[in-house]
Amino acid sequence: xxxxxxxxxxxxxxxxxxxxxxxxxxxxxxxxxxLGSWLLIFVLSAINGFEGEVKRQLMGKDAHIEIxxxxxxxxxxxDSLRQMxxxxxxxxxxxxxxxxxxxxxxxxxxxxxxxxxIDPALSRGVIGIPETVKRGVYNLDSMMxxxxxxxxxxILMGYALADRLAAFxxxxxxxxDFSKATLMSGTFAPRVQPFIVAGIFESxxxxxxxxxxxxxxxxxxxxxxxxxxxxxxxxRVTDPYQSPRIADALEEHLGFPYRAVDWQAKNYTLxxxxxxxxxLVSLALGIIILIAAxxxxxxxxxxxxxxTREIGILRAMxxxxxxxxxxxxxxxxxxxxxxxxxxxxxxxxxxxxxxHFGLIQLPGDVYFVTVLPVDLHWxxxxxxxxxxxxxxxxxxxxPAFKAARQDPVEAIRHE
Numbered sequence: 001x002x003x004x005x006x007x008x009x010x011x012x013x014x015x016x017x018x019x020x021x022x023x024x025x026x027x028x029x030x031x032x033x034x035l036g037s038w039l040l041i042f043v044l045s046a047i048n049g050f051e052g053e054v055k056r057q058l059m060g061k062d063a064h065i066e067i068x069x070x071x072x073x074x075x076x077x078x079d080s081l082r083q084m085x086x087x088x089x090x091x092x093x094x095x096x097x098x099x100x101x102x103x104x105x106x107x108x109x110x111x112x113x114x115x116x117x118i119d120p121a122l123s124r125g126v127i128g129i130p131e132t133v134k135r136g137v138y139n140l141d142s143m144m145x146x147x148x149x150x151x152x153x154x155i156l157m158g159y160a161l162a163d164r165l166a167a168f169x170x171x172x173x174x175x176x177d178f179s180k181a182t183l184m185s186g187t188f189a190p191r192v193q194p195f196i197v198a199g200i201f202e203s204x205x206x207x208x209x210x211x212x213x214x215x216x217x218x219x220x221x222x223x224x225x226x227x228x229x230x231x232x233x234x235x236r237v238t239d240p241y242q243s244p245r246i247a248d249a250l251e252e253h254l255g256f257p258y259r260a261v262d263w264q265a266k267n268y269t270l271x272x273x274x275x276x277x278x279x280l281v282s283l284a285l286g287i288i289i290l291i292a293a294x295x296x297x298x299x300x301x302x303x304x305x306x307x308t309r310e311i312g313i314l315r316a317m318x319x320x321x322x323x324x325x326x327x328x329x330x331x332x333x334x335x336x337x338x339x340x341x342x343x344x345x346x347x348x349x350x351x352x353x354x355x356h357f358g359l360i361q362l363p364g365d366v367y368f369v370t371v372l373p374v375d376l377h378w379x380x381x382x383x384x385x386x387x388x389x390x391x392x393x394x395x396x397x398x399p400a401f402k403a404a405r406q407d408p409v410e411a412i413r414h415e
Contacts, residue, residue: 005323005326005327005330006330025295025298025299025302026295026296026299026335028292028295029292029293029295029296029298029299029335029336029339030292030335030336030338030339030342031292031339032288032289032291032292032295032339033289033292033293033335033336033338033339033340033343033388033392034338034339034340034342034343034346035288035292035343036285036286036288036289036292036343036388037289037339037340037342037343037344037346037347037384037385037388038343038344038346038347038350039285039288039347040282040285040286040289040347040380040384041343041344041347041348041350041351041376041380041381041384042347042350042351042354042374043281043285044278044281044282044377044380044384045347045351045354045374045375045376045377045380046354046372046373046374047274047277047278047281048278048374048375048376048377048380049372049373049374049375050274050373051274051278051375052373052375053373054205054270054274055271057203057204057205058205058263058267059240059263060128061127061128061129061132061203061204061205061208062127062128062208062263062266063126063127063234063235063236063263064235064236064237064240064243064262064263065091065234065235065236065237065243065246065247065250065260065261065262065263066097066232066233066234066235066260066261066266067081067085067232067233067234067235067250067254067258067259067260068231068232068233068258068259068261069231069232069257069258069259070256070257070259072099072231072232073231073257074098074226074229074230074231075229075230075231076228076229078096078229078230078233079096081233081254081258082094082095082096082233084253084254085233085235085250088246088249088250088253089246089249090237090238090239090242090246091235091236091237091246091250092125092236092237092238093122093125093126093235093236094122094126094233094234094235094236095118095119095122095123095125095126095233095234096119096122096217096230096232096233096234097116097117097118097119097123097217097230097231097232097233097234098116098117098118098217098220098221098224098226098229098230098231099114099115099116099117099231099232100114100115100117100177100179100220100224100231101113101114101115102115102175102176102177102178102223103175103176103178103190104157104161104165104173104174104175104176104213105165105173105174105176106165106166106167106171106172106173106174107165107166109164109165109166109167110165111161111164111165113157113161113211113212113213114211114212114213115175115212115213115214115215115220116212116213116214116215116220117214117215117216117217117218117219117220117221117223117224117230118140118214118215118216118217118234119216119217120138120139120140120141120216123234125236126234126235126236127234127236128203129156129201129203129214132201132202132203132204133156133199133200133201134159134200134201134202135159135168135169135199135200136156136169136170136197136198136199136200137198137199138156138198138199139154139198139199140153140154140155140156140198140214140215140216140219141154141216142154143196143198144196145172145194145196146170147172152172152193152194152195152196153193153195153196153215153216153218153219154195154196154197154198154215154216155173155175155195155196155197155198155213155214155215156197156198156199156200156201156213156214156215157173157197157200157201157212157213157214158200158201158202158203158208158209158210158211158212158213159200159201159202159209160206160209160210161209161210161211161212161213162197162200164210167197168197168200169197169198169199169200170196170197171196171197172194172195172196172197173194173195173196173197174192174193174194174195175192175193175195175215175223176190176191176192176193177190177191177192177193177223177224177225178190179224191223191224191225193219193222193223195215195219217230235250240263243262243263243264244262244264244265246262247260247261247262247265248260286387289387289388289391290391292336292339292392293336293391293392293394293395294395296332296335296336296392296395296396297395297396297398297399299332299335300328300331300332300395300396300399300400301398301399301402303328303331303399304328304399304402304403308406311324311403311406312406315406321404321405322404324400324403324404324406325400325401325403325404326400327400327403328396328399328400328403328404329393329396329397329400331396332392332393332395332396332399332400333389333392333393333396335392336388336389336391336392336393336395337389337392339388339392340384340385340388340389340392341385343388344381344384344385347381347384348376348381351374351376354372354374355374355376358371358372360372
């Protein structure tokens with residue numbers, strides 16, 4: 001019986017095109033479903049692309065795990081702690097660091113920043129800053145000031161921070177530590193240390209580039225008065241997505257007062273926001289499909305009115321109410337299926353064109369990429385197809401029930 005119902009549904013589907021009003025409504029329904037499916041697949045691939053790019057930047061530029069004491073208390077004996085971290089399965093490299101908030105000044109410009117004191121050699125295998133230096137060189141040794149001929153420790157800073165301070169490679173900047181300021185002549189005098197800008201990096205993450213700088217660990221220990229002390233150990237692991245598990249294992253093995261925080265926990269708000277963004281965009285674009293589903297209701301209601309006498313004849317010939325119901329459900333689902341398949345094909349084509357030709361360009365001074373990144377997840381495609389056709393199927397029930405409830409005698413008399 002189903003083949004008969006499917007046959008009639010196809011006939012009614014194509015016959016409906018000859019009715020101007022119902023045909024236009026059905027056309028707009030299919031176009032709405034097509035547009036919604038197309039945009040959903042392409043926009044979701046763009047969100048996936050941005051999310052993947054951000055995570056790659058975070059995993060590539062920052063340490064995967066940071067081990068510190070509670071309240072960031074400095075500690076000695078960090079070489080033995082580093083060896084313990086390296087013995088943890090999955091950890092490939094580790095390096096000590098000193099981290100502190102400080103004030104940086106250049107000429108009349110000043111700003112508050114987060115400064116890291118690192119071991120230039122050990123940190124190469126832990127953080128990706130050396131590869132991001134765009135101007136100058138990756139050098140944390142002492143450099144000569146061209147104006148005075150004296151040597152000062154060197155510093156690496158983000159491009160956004162350098163622009164804000166109007167600092168260039170070779171310029172002298174000052175870092176000040178107010179945590180242990182001494183009272184002199186009735187005023188508090190901070191510890192101040194001059195540095196020479198050796199390089200300017202561009203990590204791809206604006207919040208890093210505008211607020212971070214790197215100096216040698218020896219210079220940091222001197223500036224912040226931490227002789228033979230550090231504030232933590234940075235570690236890199238083989239699989240960054242396993243970093244939460246490894247961080248938990250490290251925290252358990254090292255015990256109190258040490259704590260291990262992985263890159264996902266450090267950037268929890270950003271990652272959570274990206275997940276919310278995907279859901280919100282899906283809901284917003286899903287409204288297009290929902291409106292198209294309501295149009296399917298209108299289209300089928302008009303089709304039922306047009307076919308009232310034929311419904312009566314079918315019922316008189318022995319067709320059951322369930323058979324009539326299925327005929328109009330199939331007809332409505334044909335509209336949704338046609339629109340969703342065409343929309344999916346267009347979405348996949350748009351993804352392929354962007355992936356291989358980069359048709360959509362982005363301003364490099366605003367975003368950290370110059371081409372819109374896309375990454376297709378086939379599960380997203382399956383979910384779009386399922387949800388779209390499910391909504392269209394639900395939309396067919398009301399007019400289909402109306403057709404199935406028709407009284408055969410009254411339907412045949414219908415004019």
